Amino acid sequence: MKKNNPILGIALLVLGGILLYNNFFHTNLFSMMYMWPMFVLGLGLVFEFNYFTTKKAPGLLVPGGILTSLGLLFFFEAFTHWRFSGMTWPFYPLAVAVGLFQLYLFSGRPKGLLIPVGILTAIGGSSFAIMFINRFTSFAAHNLYVPVILIILGLFFIFGRSEKKEEF
Numbered sequence: 001m002k003k004n005n006p007i008l009g010i011a012l013l014v015l016g017g018i019l020l021y022n023n024f025f026h027t028n029l030f031s032m033m034y035m036w037p038m039f040v041l042g043l044g045l046v047f048e049f050n051y052f053t054t055k056k057a058p059g060l061l062v063p064g065g066i067l068t069s070l071g072l073l074f075f076f077e078a079f080t081h082w083r084f085s086g087m088t089w090p091f092y093p094l095a096v097a098v099g100l101f102q103l104y105l106f107s108g109r110p111k112g113l114l115i116p117v118g119i120l121t122a123i124g125g126s127s128f129a130i131m132f133i134n135r136f137t138s139f140a141a142h143n144l145y146v147p148v149i150l151i152i153l154g155l156f157f158i159f160g161r162s163e164k165k166e167e168f
Contacts (some may be wrong), residue, residue, distance in 0.1 A: 011166075018030075019054030034079060036074070036076075036078065036104070037075040037078055038071070039074060040067055040071035040073065040074055041067070041068060041072075044069070044070070044071050045059050045066030046063070047061070047067065047080075048068060051064065051134050052118035059103065061099060061102035061103050061106060062100060063099065064099065065100075065101070065102045065103075066095045066096055066098065066099040068090075068098075069095035069099075070092070073091045073095070076088070078098045081103045087131055089127070090123070090125070090131075091121045091124065092124075093121075093122065094124035094125075096116075097116075097117045097120035100113055101117045102114075
């Protein structure tokens with residue numbers, strides 16, 4: 001066995017850290033409750049690995065990108081007990097966009113693929129933006145900051161100084 005093996009060392013450090021966390025906080029991070037996303041992520045990585053080792057069949061990148069993205073999302077959801085699922089749902093169309101964008105990048109860049117990638121990214125991105133704006137305005141509406149700022153700006157635009165243009 002090689003004496004200097006940083007990958008093995010990092011893997012052992014991570015495994016030891018997880019086991020230590022389990023002991024101190026009386027959790028079982030290796031239970032099916034937390035580890036089921038590994039199946040989704042693993043399958044996605046198999047598709048990705050199959051394409052990148054052979055450089056054949058770029059169509060493998062579509063399910064690879066989708067399943068890898070969703071596997072990472074499911075890990076997050078499992079470890080947060082699905083508390084944020086109401087806010088992370090836009091990742092679903094974005095996961096499909098990731099798979100299609102990978103196909104675009106590695107299959108000769110057919111421009112037709114950018115249309116569904118753009119549409120799915122716009123749906124996911126605008127959904128995140130709408131949720132963010134909704135959270136901000138619903139939070140701010142219960143406070144006095146936004147109404148007072150709007151009233152002050154309105155008064156400024158009504159009674160503010162207007163610049164006089166000099167005529168020659």
